[in-house]
Amino acid sequence: MPNRELMSGNDAAGEGAIYAGCDAYFGYPITPQNEFTAHMAARMPELGRVFIQAESELAAISMVYGASAAGKRAMTSSSSPGISLKQEGISYIAGSRLPAVVVNVQRGGPGLGGIGPSQGDYWQATRGGGHGDYRTIVLAPASAQDMFDFTAQAFDLADRYRMCVLVLADAYIGQMMEPVVVPDEPAPPPPPKPWAVTGCAGREPVVIRSLFLGENELEEHNYRLGEDYRRVEREALRWDAVQVDDADVVLVAYGMCSRLCREAVARGRAGGLRLGLIRPITLWPFPSQAIVDAAGHAQAFLAVEMSMGQMVEDVRLALEGRRPVGLLGRPAAVSEATEICERAAALLESSRPQ
Amino acid sequence: MKPLYKRPETLQPCITHYCAGCGHGIIHRLIAEAIDELGVRERTVGMAPVGCAVLAHRYLKVDMCEPAHGRTAAVAVGIKRVRPECVVFSYQGDGDLAAIGTAETVHAANRGEPITVFFVNNAVYGMTGGQMAPTTMLDQRTTTTPRGRDGGYHGYPIRVCEMLATLDGPGYIERVAIASPKHIRHARSAVLKAFRTQTDHNAYALVEFLSPCPTHWRLGPLEALRFVEEQMTEVFPLGVYRDRFAEALAPVPE
Numbered sequence: 001m002p003n004r005e006l007m008s009g010n011d012a013a014g015e016g017a018i019y020a021g022c023d024a025y026f027g028y029p030i031t032p033q034n035e036f037t038a039h040m041a042a043r044m045p046e047l048g049r050v051f052i053q054a055e056s057e058l059a060a061i062s063m064v065y066g067a068s069a070a071g072k073r074a075m076t077s078s079s080s081p082g083i084s085l086k087q088e089g090i091s092y093i094a095g096s097r098l099p100a101v102v103v104n105v106q107r108g109g110p111g112l113g114g115i116g117p118s119q120g121d122y123w124q125a126t127r128g129g130g131h132g133d134y135r136t137i138v139l140a141p142a143s144a145q146d147m148f149d150f151t152a153q154a155f156d157l158a159d160r161y162r163m164c165v166l167v168l169a170d171a172y173i174g175q176m177m178e179p180v181v182v183p184d185e186p187a188p189p190p191p192p193k194p195w196a197v198t199g200c201a202g203r204e205p206v207v208i209r210s211l212f213l214g215e216n217e218l219e220e221h222n223y224r225l226g227e228d229y230r231r232v233e234r235e236a237l238r239w240d241a242v243q244v245d246d247a248d249v250v251l252v253a254y255g256m257c258s259r260l261c262r263e264a265v266a267r268g269r270a271g272g273l274r275l276g277l278i279r280p281i282t283l284w285p286f287p288s289q290a291i292v293d294a295a296g297h298a299q300a301f302l303a304v305e306m307s308m309g310q311m312v313e314d315v316r317l318a319l320e321g322r323r324p325v326g327l328l329g330r331p332a333a334v335s336e337a338t339e340i341c342e343r344a345a346a347l348l349e350s351s352r353p354q
Numbered sequence: 355m356k357p358l359y360k361r362p363e364t365l366q367p368c369i370t371h372y373c374a375g376c377g378h379g380i381i382h383r384l385i386a387e388a389i390d391e392l393g394v395r396e397r398t399v400g401m402a403p404v405g406c407a408v409l410a411h412r413y414l415k416v417d418m419c420e421p422a423h424g425r426t427a428a429v430a431v432g433i434k435r436v437r438p439e440c441v442v443f444s445y446q447g448d449g450d451l452a453a454i455g456t457a458e459t460v461h462a463a464n465r466g467e468p469i470t471v472f473f474v475n476n477a478v479y480g481m482t483g484g485q486m487a488p489t490t491m492l493d494q495r496t497t498t499t500p501r502g503r504d505g506g507y508h509g510y511p512i513r514v515c516e517m518l519a520t521l522d523g524p525g526y527i528e529r530v531a532i533a534s535p536k537h538i539r540h541a542r543s544a545v546l547k548a549f550r551t552q553t554d555h556n557a558y559a560l561v562e563f564l565s566p567c568p569t570h571w572r573l574g575p576l577e578a579l580r581f582v583e584e585q586m587t588e589v590f591p592l593g594v595y596r597d598r599f600a601e602a603l604a605p606v607p608e
Contacts, residue, residue, distance in 0.1 A: 023436055024432070024435060024436050026432070050435045050436055052431070052435065052465075054428070054461075055457050055458065055460075055461035056457055058424075058425060058428070058457075058458075059425065059428040059457065059458050059461065060428075062421060062422060062425035062428035062429050062432065062458070063428050063429070063431055063432035063435070064432060065419075065421065065422075065425070065428075065429050065432060066419065066421075066428065066429035066430060066431060066432020066433040066434075066435075066436075067432040067433065067435065067436045068432075069419050069429070069432070070399070070432070070433040070436050070437045070440070071437075072436040072437075074432065074436070088422055088425075089422065089425070092421070092422045096420075197399045197417035197418065197419055197433065198399075198417065198437060198440065199396050199397035199398060199399060199416075199417055199437075199439075199440050199441075200395070200396055200415075200416060200417050201396035201397065202396070205411075205415055205416050205417050205418065206417050207411040207417070207418050207419070207420065208418075208419045208420065209402075209411065209418075209419070209420035210420065211408060211420055
């Protein structure tokens with residue numbers, strides 16, 4: 001019988017990491033993810049694993065770089081301003097082809113912003129975030145259970161593709177307490193990592209690096225990374241579709257907003273408005289084809305997000321002008337289901353041929 | 355027949371990219387000799403810094419990482435914490451260690467992380483073309499202090515050993531010089547001791563090398579060695595700044 005426990009999203013992500021065999025956690029306090037760091041401070045040492053409160057986010061992500069280079073499963077967590085600081089390390093992790101897991105419990109910005117929920121880091125998360133030509137896999141949890149599951153799965157994805165996996169949550173999901181089912185069966189073991197720095201006993205030395213100075217060497221490296229990213233696009237794409245097949249208006253929303261949109265779909269349909277929902281689970285890769293397919297019958301699309309409009313650009317890019325795309329964006333709070341229905345109805349009305 | 359002198363196994367048989375008269379080649383050799391002597395090459399992991407020594411992984415025959423500029427100590431810490439059986443060292447310049455990486459340096463030392471830090475202080479930024487370093491001396495001309503370093507305007511040379519010696523965490527801190535055969539022989543024993551601080555006592559060690567940069571000092575190799583011995587040691591006094599295991603460590607054989 002699996003354990004069912006009441007946990008905050010932050011604690012659930014920590015337990016998901018522990019379940020996945022995370023060997024080392026490196027963090028730096030920032031609201032609204034402090035429970036996460038405190039949880040790991042309590043749990044990791046009692047399991048004989050590594051916890052360090054680093055001197056900065058720069059140091060924390062660099063410790064992740066080191067532990068991962070040494071072939072172990074390592075992670076860090078933070079919130080938006082801290083994630084900005086970690087971008088340096090994430091770029092080096094990408095360049096060095098290292099697996100790593102980063103959880104971002106987003107708060108509002110820019111700058112110090114606030115400590116309330118936001119989805120304002122979508123662009124940063126889905127476009128690489130740091131310097132250089134790279135990608136990170138981005139998972140968008142919508143519940144404490146997702147925090148557990150996605151953080152655990154992030155380690156497998158990170159190891160499989162040797163890249164950074166970002167779990168993009170927000171203050172609602174991090175702070176909210178919900179029941180979480182912890183699986184009975186053990187997590188799959190990590191794959192062998194012959195590339196890791198472990199001391200060169202019985203083999204030639206290996207080097208973990210992101211500097212490629214030789215003629216064409218960097219270009220070849222970039223092509224190699226590009227191949228990895230195409231593979232991720234083919235294999236790792238995930239989304240949920242809710243009553244999309246006959247929908248006139250398809251809502252597109254991730255994370256917390258997708259929960260309100262589920263309610264809006266039910267409420268809209270009860271009132272005769274045929275709504276559907278596409279909920280991207282991976283924000284990169286983005287479920288563009290699912291959106292294109294829905295455009296076969298849907299009249300319009302409405303992006304619902306906690307920002308002034310970021311994900312909406314990916315919806316528009318997917319549709320390439322095929323259908324009107326509306327935006328319901330609130331930067332610091334979710335929109336209510338009734339408001340979503342009203343906006344969807346108005347969008348449908350305005351997109352009907354005159 | 356016992357060879358008196360040979361290439362250490364840890365040193366790759368290749369020509370380095372370092373300038374004539376540069377101290378890096380000598381320091382690489384000292385590190386390689388110490389690794390050979392301790393017999394730890396196959397469990398050693400080194401950090402090559404952003405700076406002139408970024409390609410140190412081509413010259414040292416051990417597993418190596420190439421951290422971001424300044425994050426060298428943090429990456430070393432990440433490795434050592436998950437692989438305590440490894441001997442982990444960082445090789446860092448004055449910019450990496452004492453400017454952009456000051457926080458990582460200070461906090462790794464303060465936690466007493468059992469890593470061995472080799473700090474090459476040549477009072478200038480070499481790879482980027484001779485700019486001011488945190489250790490550039492007063493009145494020293496660099497491309498970013500063209501009229502000489504003015505303490506009131508540019509800040510004063512930072513004495514890393516003295517600064518870290520105020521902390522409780524470190525086990526062993528010493529400043530040595532690459533100036534004469536006598537200095538270099540002493541530096542060799544300091545390198546060995548710094549490794550043994552990690553292998554025998556699981557403690558933090560840092561060795562600072564005052565090291566010549568003839569190219570950016572605009573001096574000949576011999577003049578540069580004299581500059582280290584006569585000018586730099588005035589600002590950066592040689593000596594042991596911390597030695598928690600002075601009695602526990604057996605004397606280093608000459």
